[in-house]
Amino acid sequence: MFWAPELLEECEAESPLMFDGLALEQAKSNVEIQLDICAFECPYRKPTRLWFWNLSQTDVGPLKKKCKARRTSKGSPAICCFTKKPHEHLTGAVKSAFRTKKAEEYTPAFAASLAQALLGVEA
Numbered sequence: 001m002f003w004a005p006e007l008l009e010e011c012e013a014e015s016p017l018m019f020d021g022l023a024l025e026q027a028k029s030n031v032e033i034q035l036d037i038c039a040f041e042c043p044y045r046k047p048t049r050l051w052f053w054n055l056s057q058t059d060v061g062p063l064k065k066k067c068k069a070r071r072t073s074k075g076s077p078a079i080c081c082f083t084k085k086p087h088e089h090l091t092g093a094v095k096s097a098f099r100t101k102k103a104e105e106y107t108p109a110f111a112a113s114l115a116q117a118l119l120g121v122e123a
């Protein structure tokens with residue numbers, strides 16, 4: 001029997017996902033990890049939770065990257081530990097398009113890391 005790896009994603013700023021009427025936190029998963037998308041060549045932070053089935057902690061370990069943004073002085077913006085720049089904020093709209101739309105797409109670096117975890121292949 002073949003067990004395909006599966007994945008569900010939730011942005012931590014959103015309300016908890018529902019999965020067949022069951023809150024996702026209550027659904028059993030092999031592995032749950034938290035990460036910040038800024039770790040994958042992205043200008044915004046987007047705290048994200050991923051649930052994986054049929055994968056191990058070893059498979060998804062390289063995805064577990066949390067930002068430790070720090071202020072260099074009082075009143076200055078926090079600097080991302082990955083990009084070395086302040087995080088871009090995805091609030092509001094520009095020309096009637098919500099800035100959060102930008103966060104729907106995965107960066108190539110994140111997509112490649114995800115492919116590596118899910119399929120065991122280098123992208």
Ligand SMILES: [Zn+2]
Nearest residue numbers: 038067080081
């Ligand atoms: Zn960051």
